[in-house]
Amino acid sequence: MRNMKLSYINLFVSDLGQAVRFYSETLGFELLFEDADFGYASFQTGPVRLAVAATDDEALVGRHTGIGFAVDDLIAAHQALAEKGVEFSSPPQKQPWGGFMAMLLDPDGNSFYLDQVDLEAHA
Secondary structure: OOOOOOOEEEEEEOOHHHHHHHHHHHOOOEEEEEEOOOOEEEEEOOOOEEEEEEOOOHHHOOOEEEEEEEEOOHHHHHHHHHHOOOEEEEEEEEOOOOOEEEEEEOOOOOEEEEEEOOHHHHO
16 A cells, blocks of 8 residues: 555535636636536646535535645735635734644635745745
8 A cells, every 4th residue: 555645635615616716716726627517626736636525514614624735925825815805714924833824715614724835935
């Protein structure tokens, strides 16, 4: 099992069309697949794909996902996304463990880390 690796992450959403627009148009991820009848879409996000699956189960949406998106410049990314109307539950701030991150929300209230990769840029 040495070659096992994380390939994709599924995230539950209440409105597939709204999620597809948010992840492709707002966040800029490449849409790889969308099937409204199946209620599923996937995006190229780097080495790991992100997929969204529509559900009527309200308990599965609007949660802390534990998923982190990495950017080179957190201040610039935060500003650009805020200008597009993205809501943040936490602004960019240095973390006690040495990181520099913010928390963003998708239209369903699912929360994500937004981390700066190069910590030297804002040291």
